[in-house]
Amino acid sequence: MLALTLILPWPIVLYLMASIVTFLLYLLDKHKAAHRRWRISEATLHLCEFLGGFPGAFVAQHLLRHKNRKLSYQLAYWLIVLTHALFWAWWFRLIRF
Numbered sequence: 001m002l003a004l005t006l007i008l009p010w011p012i013v014l015y016l017m018a019s020i021v022t023f024l025l026y027l028l029d030k031h032k033a034a035h036r037r038w039r040i041s042e043a044t045l046h047l048c049e050f051l052g053g054f055p056g057a058f059v060a061q062h063l064l065r066h067k068n069r070k071l072s073y074q075l076a077y078w079l080i081v082l083t084h085a086l087f088w089a090w091w092f093r094l095i096r097f
Helices: 002-007 010-034 042-063 071-091
Strands: none
């Protein structure tokens, strides 16, 4: 990870690593669903998205066709994406609160 932070800014590294973990959790949850096994909770998936894994979740939703039809899940997901967008807009002073 240290080598990546020397090449890329730390937020990019954080988003990349969180996205990989989140994608893998979606993949595991999809596998568990197919085999009717105990699933990963939606709260856990949303927490990973909130911690920076929402890009990986987006890719997983589309490639794996998983968690992309449930409206309540999608609303929470897009609220997390909006939260990140607003945070970075504030961080870069693009909008005023």
